[in-house]
Amino acid sequence: MPDGDGTCGGRAQLATSLAEAVVGILLVVAVASGFALAPVGADGDADAARHLDRTASDALSVLAAEPPTGSGISRLTAACRSESAFENEREALATRLDAVLSEPVSFRLVTPHGDAGPPRPDGLPTGHAERQSAGCTVTLWVWYV
Structure with a gap:
């Protein structure tokens, strides 16, 4: 009304x-x-670890397909050749991994000739992938920051 x-x-x-x-x-x-x-239970941690494993594997595949800064077939083969070759590739590897990995993910790339990225933290779910390249094993560890 x-x-x-x-x-x-x-x-x-x-x-x-x-x-x-x-x-x-x-x-x-x-x-x-x-x-x-x-609360994040064991299943949540396992799911996160599986996702991080896939992320690490994909990132290594990208590095294996890219030409190196110096000579060689790829960034990974160059990094595996020697300590000096790794030092030549270290910055390019870190820059490329920063670009490939999503924002909340950090990394540590480990080769027999050197490492790139911050040390792995304790107590956080991590994922990793390994790839054989030029006679050495390259391991990429990833985790959420």
Whole structure:
């Protein structure tokens, strides 16, 4: 029914919209809190490790397919040739891994001739992949930061 000024109960409609907005906000906060506070069990750690293993394997495949800074078939073969060849490739390897890996992932590349990236942390789920190249084993460790 119209009020004396020709409007139809504007206050009741505002209160209903406000109540709906508050309930919606509380629902969103409750769902977000459930995800944030949910404990990560053994299955969650195992899933993370499997995903990180795939990530490491894919990143090594990229490095194995790229031409080196110096001479050789690929970045990995050059890094496996000698300590001086590894030193020549170290910065390019680290730069390329930073570009290939998604933002929250860090890495440690290990060869018999040297390492690149920060040391592996204790207590975090990690993944790794190994690849034989030019007679040596290259290992890439990855983890979420």
